[in-house]
Amino acid sequence: MDVRNAAAKKYYDEFANRDFSFITVTGNAAVQAVIAEAKKYLVLAYSQANRYGPSSYDCSSYMQAVFRTVIGRDIGINTWAQETDAGTLIPVNQRRAGDLLLFGVPGDPYHVALSLGGDDIYHAANPDKGILQDKIWPGTEFFPYIAIRIPELE
Numbered sequence: 707m708d709v710r711n712a713a714a715k716k717y718y719d720e721f722a723n724r725d726f727s728f729i730t731v732t733g734n735a736a737v738q739a740v741i742a743e744a745k746k747y748l749v750l751a752y753s754q755a756n757r758y759g760p761s762s763y764d765c766s767s768y769m770q771a772v773f774r775t776v777i778g779r780d781i782g783i784n785t786w787a788q789e790t791d792a793g794t795l796i797p798v799n800q801r802r803a804g805d806l807l808l809f810g811v812p813g814d815p816y817h818v819a820l821s822l823g824g825d826d827i828y829h830a831a832n833p834d835k836g837i838l839q840d841k842i843w844p845g846t847e848f849f850p851y852i853a854i855r856i857p858e859l860e
Contacts, residue, residue: 736777736859737804744772744820744828747837752830765818768830768837769806772820777858781806785815793856798849804859807842807850821853 753762759771766784773781773792781792789795789808801807801821809817819829825844830837842849 734859737802739776740772740804740820740856740859741822741828743776744768747772747830748828748839749837751836752833763830763837765830769818769820773856777856779858781856785810785818786813788818788854789813789815789852793854796853796855798851798853801850801853804856806854806856808852808854809848809850812851815851819850 747763747768750759751762752764754764756762757764757767759767763771766782766788769788770781770783773779782788782790785808788806789812792806796805798807801823803821803823805821807819807821807827808815809819817829819827819840819842821827822839825841827840827842828837829840831840
């Protein structure tokens with residue numbers, strides 16, 4: 707027991723005063739559930755004409771369906787409603803898995819995607835590509851201007 711106590715004290719002393727604030731936790735159950743639900747849609751088509759499923763969605767109805775299924779709340783019918791009502795606006799560089807990412811200009815977004823963490827996203831891209839996993843591209847037009855943190859995922 708003395709050996710175990712000495713080892714525990716050694717590690718405690720080594721790490722007790724370190725700053726771990728740089729670590730972001732994104733693995734909570736709600737975030738994982740949202741990502742798992744969103745992944746189920748990857749085989750579906752993109753359509754604005756038939757945007758409410760079950761076989762096709764546009765970008766905002768895809769996000770609405772995923773979040774309604776997982777958290778039981780309507781996050782908005784279109785990108786504008788999602789920007790204004792879904793959650794807390796945060797800078798894109800603070801994005802994490804489970805956040806919504808909006809493309810366009812503030813007050814007039816044209817596209818929304820689900821952050822998987824880093825530069826990876828799920829989104830309903832267009833009629834040719836459908837719903838897929840993709841990347842955002844810093845320094846290009848395909849980069850979001852804002853992220854939205856959904857309160858139920860915090």
